[in-house]
Amino acid sequence: MSDIRLPYRDRREAGLVLAQALGHYRGRNGLLVLALPRGGVAVGFEVAHALEAPLDVFIVRKLGHPGHEEYAMGAIASGGVRVMSPLPGMDAPPDAVARVLEREEAELARRERLYRGDRPAIDVRGRTVIVVDDGLATGSTMRAAVTAIRRQRPAHLAIAVPVGAPETCRSLRQEADDLVCPAMPDLFRAVGLWYRDFPQATDQEVHELLDEARRQQAAALH
Secondary structure, eight states: OTTOOSSBSSHHHHHHHHHHHTGGGTTOTTEEEEEOTTHHHHHHHHHHHHHTOOEEEOOEEEEEETTEEEEEEEEEETTTEEEEOOOTTOOOOHHHHHHHHHHHHHHHHHHHHHHHTTOOOOOOTTSEEEEEOSOBSSOHHHHHHHHHHHTTOOSEEEEEOSBBOHHHHHHHHTTSSEEEOSBOOSSOOOGGGGBSSOOOOOHHHHHHHHHHHHHHHHHHTO
């Protein structure tokens, strides 16, 4: 995939490129694409469509460092998983950490209700699972997701992103059965720099994409 031209136009184009890189998964029994909301859903939608796989979300929330929210001190994921990875020299008081945890756990629960409604999460046991996001910077949210999904015993677990920091990709490669990342620029800095159009994804967009993916899956089965 050396001919990839960065920045991507938008998440849709990034998803199409990523889907091409994941072509060897097409046709696998039990294939499932899990996207990390919000930004990963538009990418995951294109991947799931191209691979003819069902799409669902896996909710993960970054734990921003108190006073420096852009820096992750860890992440939480569905199933009560917590992964802490504080940055050296950026210790936070326990009460401040507790407030961040309480806020993000409430938001995680809200998104579970909003995106899935009464539908239970798809059972991943014994399946081939591809976890998709729109990029990897520190990798804290993806690491939390992979840790939580591993506990559910998938047969094969792959991480897939259109662009990522090289050192983060190297680190996460050890935590999954496969990692697919078509572009790993040396001077990474932030995911948004590698997209021309990178708006904040909304809950409404996530809801619409999931509904459309379900309609497509239902049509394919008939």
